[in-house]
Amino acid sequence: MQTNQLNEKLKRESRKEKRKDFILMLIALGIVVIMLFPVYWMAITSVKSDHEIFAKVLTFIPKDITFEPWLVQFRDRNFLYSLRNSIVIAFTAMTLSLSLGITAAYGLGKYKLPFHNSILLVFLVTQMMPSSLLLTPLYLFFARTSLLNTFLAPAMAIATNSIPFIIITLRPYFMSVPKSLDEAARIDGSSAFRSFIQIVIPAVKTGVITVMVISFLHGWNDLVYSMTFNVEATMRPLTANIHKFMDQYGMKWNNIMAYGMILAIPVLTSFVFLQKHIIGGVTSGAVKE
Template sequence: MTTTQKAYRAANKSPLNRKSWNTIMLTVLGIFFTVVMIFPLYWVIVSSLKNTTELFSTPPTFFPHQVDWSPYISNFIQNTDIWRYMGNSLQIALGTMLLSLVLGAPMAYGLARLPVKGKQGMLLAFLVVQMFPSIMLALPLFVIFSQIGLVNSIPAVILAVTTRTLPFATLVMRPYFLSLPRDLEDAAFIDGCSLWGAFYRIIMPLSRPGILTVGALTFLMGWSDFLFPLTLISDDNKRPLTLGIYKFIGEYGVRWNDLMAVSVVAALPIILVFIFGQRYITSGLVAGAVKE
């Protein structure tokens, strides 16, 4: 047996061959990037439990020496303004989600199944609109809503945010509708269903992952939007949580304890949506990805 053959056999008998090393390196990289992404959330939670002295101590502490619950008590028990802001944010998020689904699902289905003239141009327009920053729409929408008396109202914010979420919802749901076989609709037509009947009775139930994906993401867009409420709402009783958090940033400083405590609670809906809807969001985004 030659020296090369012995070395080859010794390498294959080694428990840490090249494949094992690749697995170990990928695992280490995965753990590293996971820690990097989770650390900001951990730091917000830890900072919300520190007192002012420890919050600005040098070097910083990675766990509070003495847990201070006063920011949570003062903002969620003694002062109820944050609950009002959260209720307004919930109205905006739910309204944006429902309006995006009600308008986006039929639009996406029509672009997927019907011979619409200028279909490619419409899809290109939806993609281009996604690149525009919200600040470009804020002032024109403020002028339009002022003329029809919608300024300083939650419906105005819902309509404004929907201008951003509707193209997104259409682009996400259309490939999913394309992935469904046309034979399902043909069978429904034979049984006497109209086009709308086949859409609501056959296509919509089968498109549940895609609909849940769009619902979850548009809900989060409505929940986290800051610019449109800042532009359209001046009444403190109608402001959402994003503007309520902004109140802790003053001219002479930042109330970091209160800001961190409220930010933790504000992030909970986002975390819960991704924890419980991760399977649907993932499957809905990749379904029909190769369809044209």
């Protein structure tokens, strides 16, 4: 009798819990619907026909889906070179940032350096610099060294954002690599640099992939450096040519939204595959070790 009553009570409790969970889920779904509506709006606008775009009544579900606004871009020479520039700038910035950032993260994670904390502080502080501070001095410097309108100029500036980020994110990974792993390689006669490349980096693979993706995105998303240092449209990436394309498309918002969708693709795909790591990476710049 007693146990029966207790069972009843537990059942009721768990039913109550379930109902509470269900309500929480509904609230969360409501939030996500509101927050993601703009993204939905961009996606459906990008597949609407010109006819539907210019119709008097807005449609919340496209009547007929057409990929023409997407295809228009790939037939446009201006779009193609902007896309190429985006890719080249992002890769250059990424390569530069990784080669300097990963090594420094290792140096600060594994060794006890003179002025260790001051060096760390330099990287923390430089991460907070506003880009406005770099624009004029670097513009005048690149003007003197004839680096304006090259891919290197924006990439060099972008790297100043990515390097501190890489160091702050990766340092804890290197700190957690067991010393024995590295030392075993040394005893075999490997140099410090070789054991770093061959043994240590593979051991922190997930961390390296995370910073690789995020520093690529830094370059891909950059607007201000590319538009300042590269005035020629043919050297500008997709972000910096947005105004040019808006003029070109006029009120054809389907084309403009397709442009935005294409620009968002690297972010969305890497997010799908690396969500967990990216979430860790995004906040690591903010959280102290």
